Amino acid sequence: MTTATSAVISFDALRDDPAAYRLHAVELPEPLRFGQSPAQDLDLLRMLRAVTSHAVRLRWTLRGQPSFPLHTYSHLLPPCLGVEFDDVAHTVAWARDYRYGSFYYRRGPGLVTIKDVRPGQPASRMVIEDGADRFERLAESVDGRPEAVDAELVADAVEAGLAVEAAGRTLVLPFRMRHWPVPYLAV
Amino acid sequence: MTICLAAMPWQSLDCPSLPIGLLKAVTVATGRPEPLTYHGGIRWAEYLLDATDGELGPPEYTEVAEEGLFHGLGDWVFAGVLHDDDSFGVTQLRRYADERGLDIDRVTRMRAHAADFVEVAAREILATEPTLIGFTTTFMQNAPSLATARRIKELDPRVPIVFGGGNCDGAMGSALHENFPFVDYVVRGEGEIAFPALLDALDGRTDLAAVPGLSWRDAQGRHDNRQGTLVPPALMPVPDYDDWFLLIAESPVGEYVEPKLVLESARGCWWGEKHHCTFCGLNGTGMQFRAKAPETVIAELTSLVRRHQTLDAIMVDNIIDNRYFRDLLPSVAALDWDLRIHYEVKSNLRPDEIAVLRQAGVTHVQPGIESLVSPVLKLMDKGVTGVRNVRTLRDCEAAALTVSWNWLYGFPTESTTDYDAVLRQLPALVHLQPPASAARILLERFSPYFENPLLGFPNRQPAKLYEHVYALGQDRLTDMVYLFDTDPAGLSDADAEGLHKLIEVWIDAYPSSSLQILRADDEEIVIEDRRVGWPDQDHRITGAGFVAAYRELENGRTAKALAARVAEWGLTADQVVDWLGKLAGDGLVFTEQGHWITLATPTEPLKVS
Numbered sequence: 001m002t003t004a005t006s007a008v009i010s011f012d013a014l015r016d017d018p019a020a021y022r023l024h025a026v027e028l029p030e031p032l033r034f035g036q037s038p039a040q041d042l043d044l045l046r047m048l049r050a051v052t053s054h055a056v057r058l059r060w061t062l063r064g065q066p067s068f069p070l071h072t073y074s075h076l077l078p079p080c081l082g083v084e085f086d087d088v089a090h091t092v093a094w095a096r097d098y099r100y101g102s103f104y105y106r107r108g109p110g111l112v113t114i115k116d117v118r119p120g121q122p123a124s125r126m127v128i129e130d131g132a133d134r135f136e137r138l139a140e141s142v143d144g145r146p147e148a149v150d151a152e153l154v155a156d157a158v159e160a161g162l163a164v165e166a167a168g169r170t171l172v173l174p175f176r177m178r179h180w181p182v183p184y185l186a187v
Numbered sequence: 188m189t190i191c192l193a194a195m196p197w198q199s200l201d202c203p204s205l206p207i208g209l210l211k212a213v214t215v216a217t218g219r220p221e222p223l224t225y226h227g228g229i230r231w232a233e234y235l236l237d238a239t240d241g242e243l244g245p246p247e248y249t250e251v252a253e254e255g256l257f258h259g260l261g262d263w264v265f266a267g268v269l270h271d272d273d274s275f276g277v278t279q280l281r282r283y284a285d286e287r288g289l290d291i292d293r294v295t296r297m298r299a300h301a302a303d304f305v306e307v308a309a310r311e312i313l314a315t316e317p318t319l320i321g322f323t324t325t326f327m328q329n330a331p332s333l334a335t336a337r338r339i340k341e342l343d344p345r346v347p348i349v350f351g352g353g354n355c356d357g358a359m360g361s362a363l364h365e366n367f368p369f370v371d372y373v374v375r376g377e378g379e380i381a382f383p384a385l386l387d388a389l390d391g392r393t394d395l396a397a398v399p400g401l402s403w404r405d406a407q408g409r410h411d412n413r414q415g416t417l418v419p420p421a422l423m424p425v426p427d428y429d430d431w432f433l434l435i436a437e438s439p440v441g442e443y444v445e446p447k448l449v450l451e452s453a454r455g456c457w458w459g460e461k462h463h464c465t466f467c468g469l470n471g472t473g474m475q476f477r478a479k480a481p482e483t484v485i486a487e488l489t490s491l492v493r494r495h496q497t498l499d500a501i502m503v504d505n506i507i508d509n510r511y512f513r514d515l516l517p518s519v520a521a522l523d524w525d526l527r528i529h530y531e532v533k534s535n536l537r538p539d540e541i542a543v544l545r546q547a548g549v550t551h552v553q554p555g556i557e558s559l560v561s562p563v564l565k566l567m568d569k570g571v572t573g574v575r576n577v578r579t580l581r582d583c584e585a586a587a588l589t590v591s592w593n594w595l596y597g598f599p600t601e602s603t604t605d606y607d608a609v610l611r612q613l614p615a616l617v618h619l620q621p622p623a624s625a626a627r628i629l630l631e632r633f634s635p636y637f638e639n640p641l642l643g644f645p646n647r648q649p650a651k652l653y654e655h656v657y658a659l660g661q662d663r664l665t666d667m668v669y670l671f672d673t674d675p676a677g678l679s680d681a682d683a684e685g686l687h688k689l690i691e692v693w694i695d696a697y698p699s700s701s702l703q704i705l706r707a708d709d710e711e712i713v714i715e716d717r718r719v720g721w722p723d724q725d726h727r728i729t730g731a732g733f734v735a736a737y738r739e740l741e742n743g744r745t746a747k748a749l750a751a752r753v754a755e756w757g758l759t760a761d762q763v764v765d766w767l768g769k770l771a772g773d774g775l776v777f778t779e780q781g782h783w784i785t786l787a788t789p790t791e792p793l794k795v796s
Contacts, residue, residue, distance in 0.1 A: 007706075023587070023790035025705075055587075055793055100795050106525035109493045125445070127496050177525050179793060182620065184527060184550040184589040186795040 006059050015047045018054040022179070025057040031083050035064030038166030042144060046171055048076040052100070055179035062087045062094075068164050070094065072173055075103035075118055101187025104177040105139065112136060114162065114174055115187075138163075139172035146170050188386065190214060191317035195227035195308070195324075195331040197252035197261040200245050201444035202501060205451060206323040206352055208426025210382055216424065217383045223315045224430050227308055227331065228252075232440045234304045235297065243300075245443035247293055252327070257629065257670070258283070259652035260294045261327035266656050267298060268305045269334040276655035283655060301334070309338035313346070319389060320346055321382075325353035330656055333367055340369040347371045349385065351378050354669070356471035359632070361411045362667035364402035366659055375400040376414040376472060377454075379422050414472060420479040423451065425487050432495045447499040448491050452515075453478035456505045458533060462568045464555075465642060466595065468631030468669065469505060478508035481515035488519065492526075498548075501529045506555075512540045516547035524548065531555070534579050535571050545586045554579055556592040556622075561780050562605040563677075566598040568635075573609060574743050574782040580619040581784075587792035590620045594690060597627035599643025601677035606686065608779060613689045615774030615786060617696035618718050625683065625690050630671040637671065647671040696720060701791045702775075712737055714775065714787045726773055732756030733766060740776065743784040 006027035014021065014028070032048075034041050045066060051058050052075070062079035064087065074097035082088035097119050105114045112128040112135050128135050134153050138146055145168065146154050154170050157163035163172045181187060192211065194204035207224055214222050228248075236244040255261045266276045284291045312320060312335070320339060322332040336348050351374035355363060360375035374381045376399065384398040395403045399415025426449070435441045457476035459467065479487075492498060507530050508515075519526065526548030534554035536544075544552065558564050559573040583590045596606075629650070630637055636644050649661055650670040657664060678686075696719035705725070706713045712728040728737045736753045744752070746767055750760040758766075767783055770776040776783050 023792070057791075100793055106498050108496065108498050108524050109489065109522070111496055113496065113498060129496075179587060180527060180550040180589075181793040181795040182584075182587060182589050183795070 006057070011047075014051065014056070014058070018047075018050040018056055021056040021058075022054050023057065025059070027059040028061070031061035031063040031081075032079070033063045034066045038067040039169055041066045041068065042164070042166050042169050042171045045073050045076060046144060048073070049171070049173075049175045052077045053104075053175035053178050062091050065090050067166070070097065071118060071120060072161075072164055074098055075101075075173070076175070100181055101177065103174045104187070105172075105174040106177050107136060116161075116174070117187075135172070138170060139174075139176065141170075144169040144171050188219060188318045188390065189316055190219070190222035190319045190321065190386075191225055191312055191315045192222045192321045192323065193225040193227055193308075193312060193332070193335070195322065195328050195335060196231045196248070196265075197255070197327045197331075198226070198228035199252060200228055200232055200249060200440055202447040202449045203426070203428040203431035204323060205426055205449045205503060206325075206378065208428050208431075208449070209424055210321065210323070210378055211427040212424035213379050213383055214386065215427070217386065219386065221427075222321075223317065225308070225312050225315075226431060226434055227335070229434060229438055229440050230308060230311070231304055231331075232443075233438060234307065235300060236439060238300050238303070239296070243293070243297060245440050247297070251294060251297070255294065256326050257652070258287070258289060259327070259650075259656045260289075260291070262330035262656040264294050264298045265301050265305065265330040265334045268302045269330050269337060270658045271337075272658075273302075275658060279655040283651060301331075305331075305334050305338050308335050309342055313339060313343055317346055319349065319386075321349045321351065323352040324350060324355065328352070329354050329363075333370070337367070337369050347389070349374060351375075351382070353471065356473075357414070357633070358666040359669065360400070361402050362663065362665075364411075365409060366657075366663050366667060371404070373402040374398075375402065375411070377418045379418045379424065380415055417454070417473050417475050417477065420453075420477050420483070423454075423479065425490065426450075428491070428495060432497075445499060446495070446497055447501055448488075448495060448497050449501050449503055450484075450487060450491065451479075451503050452484040452511070453504040453506070453508050457508070458506060458570065462570055463635050464567050464569060465635045466567060466598075466628045466631065468633035468637060471633050476506075476508075478504075478510065481511060481518065484511070484515055485518050489522070492524070498525055499527045502531075505531055507532045512543050516543045516549070519548065520546040527551075529553070533571075534569070534576055536579050536582065538582050541582050541586045541588065545588060549588070551589040551591065552583065553591045554583075556580070556590075557595045559594075559777075559779070560601075560605050560609050563596070563598055563601050566601060567595075572782065573779040574777060574784045577616065577619070577777045577786070578743055578784050580616070581786060581788055584619050584792060585788040585790050587790075592620075592622050594622040594625040594686065595628050596625060596683055596686065597675060597677045599676040603678065603682050606678070606682075610685055610689055612774075612777055613693060614720050615718075615777065617693050617720060618700040618702040618788070618791075619697075619786070621693040621697050622690055625686050627675065627678075627680075627683070630673045632669050632671070643676050644673040647673045692720070698794050698796050702787045703791050704787045704789050707734075709734060716773075718774070721774060726775060732758045736763065736766065737785060740783055741785045743782055745781050746783065749783070 006025040008029050009026045032044050059080045061081040063083040078094040078098045079091045082091040102118045103116045105112050112132045114126045117123045131153055163170050192207045194207050198204050211222050232245045232248045251261050263280055267273050324332045349372040350370050355373050355375050360373040364373040381399045387393045388395045388398050401412045403410050435446050455474050455476040456470050459474050528549045529551040530549050531553040534556050556576045559576050561572045630644055636642050649664040649668045650672045653664055653668050700718040702718055703715050705715045714726040716724050739752050746764050750763040
């Protein structure tokens with residue numbers, strides 16, 4: 001990927017409609033501040049998951065560190081810069097492990113397929129049939145608050161490494177594959 | 188009747204055999220039991236994995252399958268077994284490889300296991316207790332199929348063996364039948380009607396003489412029935428892939444591949460019916476274009492996706508039906524499934540067609556671009572110009588469609604002067620998807636160049652690669668093979684060196700190159716230039732007149748036509764010509780034969796290496 005000159009946009013604009021910036025180079029004016037609470041981290045990661053899914057060429061700066069292990073979010077678009085020295089070091093680690101399309105899901109007829117080829121762990125492919133619609137709903141939920149009937153689904157997803165939870169919120173980790181790269185079979 | 192259908196190496200490992208899927212379906216439709224199947228490609232990959240402790244396996248298999256065709260490398264692996272002679276073709280291949288700088292280490296290591304594998308395959312096929320064995324053969328499947336068939340006949344001479352598939356089309360099938368007496372029958376041409384007719388004949392219901400396209404023998408000798416009419420779309424069944432998907436799910440090969448569906452929405456080529464591309468023989472005797480109804484295609488796609496939980500689909504059509512842009516692809520898009528589809532298309536795609544492809548999940552197209560040199564495209568009878576092809580590359584890049592194409596040369600009467608102006612501009616195209624390679628055209632059976640020697644290739648003989656595949660003289664090979672050697676035409680090898688080098692540079696530069704419109708309004712367009720080999724800079728098109736001219740030029744225009752269209756902005760023809768010259772100097776346009784087109788893309792795809 002080449003580096004493009006970016007247009008500065010607000011966090012809210014990007015969060016509310018990431019599809020509008022598909023393949024466009026944009027930049028956030030302020031660093032994304034992680035580490036204040038797990039719940040806030042989940043929201044920031046949710047936004048980065050949407051950005052990755054919609055293939056936005058976002059340039060962003062990291063402050064702090066997410067409250068989750070790196071492998072749970074290394075498939076999401078990494079920062080370009082860090083504020084403090086530790087942030088820079090974490091930026092480098094995140095970028096090192098990042099590869100577009102290393103952990104994603106695809107929507108099919110009554111099913112969801114998931115591919116996980118993140119570094120440092122065995123590659124896996126799986127198909128969700130039972131509860132595929134509920135999995136999708138949870139994955140695309142704006143706030144990550146599961147419905148009561150989804151408690152078992154969330155527990156299973158967390159146990160399978162497909163989701164993380166904090167303060168009653170859930171983040172399904174793989175992003176929906178909306179944009180195939182060139183070449184198309186590279187992911 | 189117990190039928191066993193076999194697809195031997197080098198069938199792709201990541202998708203089932205379409206011919207087997209179709210023949211299973213048509214056989215069941217006759218009320219007969221479901222044929223058993225033998226997926227010899229997967230078994231060969233498994234065998235190699237096991238026999239070499241993982242040293243040779245699916246990756247190496249796939250390299251041979253994808254790169255070995257034009258040198259007969261996959262066939263050569265099994266040629267010794269076919270001819271019951273360990274040394275057959277070894278000296279010939281070494282000499283052939285030396286002359287071309289080919290690495291044959293991999294296939295040499297594979298060949299050491301071929302005899303044992305064929306023994307296993309023959310016995311496994313016979314273990315199904317078949318009363319008829321069918322081999323489908325296309326491209327490099329001949330030698331492995333023939334070798335296995337020969338061994339089966341040695342083990343059990345009573346079991347009849349039938350061959351069919353692309354390698355058996357027309358004269359090739361008759362010659363194969365004549366050259367290999369252990370093949371009892373050959374079905375020449377499409378199988379949906381002929382194969383059930385053969386089953387009827389073997390059941391004694393009809394006569395072998397009534398089976399369309401069948402080569403067969405009796406006490407009087409060998410007979411070649413006339414090929415039947417082409418199969419209408421309504422008689423093309425939904426392929427049955429159940430057994431293949433079960434097999435790949437259990438096989439160790441499954442860890443190496445992502446299974447894909449193979450579908451067929453049309454046969455033949457609507458362009459070729461009117462203007463047969465002079466070098467192309469791929470349609471064989473089946474040029475007539477026959478497309479399934481859009482509702483049939485979507486029904487097949489949805490049923491197979493559901494059944495096999497696979498969202499990747501390879502459409503094997505040689506060219507997409509233009510109706511599908513309106514009547515099929517929007518319906519596929521409406522499913523809102525995350526499909527990944529391959530289609531072959533004509534290279535004069537419009538932006539709205541590219542958008543429809545993308546929305547439907549078509550992520551890979553093969554547009555038959557072949558060249559960017561208009562006089563050469565005319566020699567091919569492609570019906571497009573170099574500028575039109577550049578436009579397709581640009582618009583597919585912007586839509587993030589992967590484009591596969593090759594640059595072909597070696598056309599009679601082409602000359603270096605045809606190429607000069609285009610080659611000078613290739614460095615400006617490095618942000619667009621490059622050809623996989625540049626290659627001299629081969630003389631293919633069924634192509635106009637083959638059928639009509641007056642078009643420029645009067646001398647031909649079976650390609651040299653067949654010397655290390657078949658122990659047959661030229662007289663017996665001539666009717667059996669697909670590729671022919673001929674006197675080179677057009678560019679000499681020395682002439683083509685520059686093209687090769689420029690394409691190598693293009694391939695290297697593409698992943699790191701972009702030429703993107705960053706901002707655009709009525710008064711200014713800003714183009715960010717990050718192409719390898721060009722200075723990093725932002726180009727600005729300023730002034731309403733030039734902005735309008737740039738927008739016009741995105742469609743491809745002559746200078747005269749462009750000047751006429753922007754005259755209302757007060758730009759003179761001389762100003763337009765000067766401006767075009769400046770754009771050309773910055774590599775922002777491609778021009779050929781008086782036509783100009785812009786090169787910048789509004790977006791850049793995600794590139795993953």
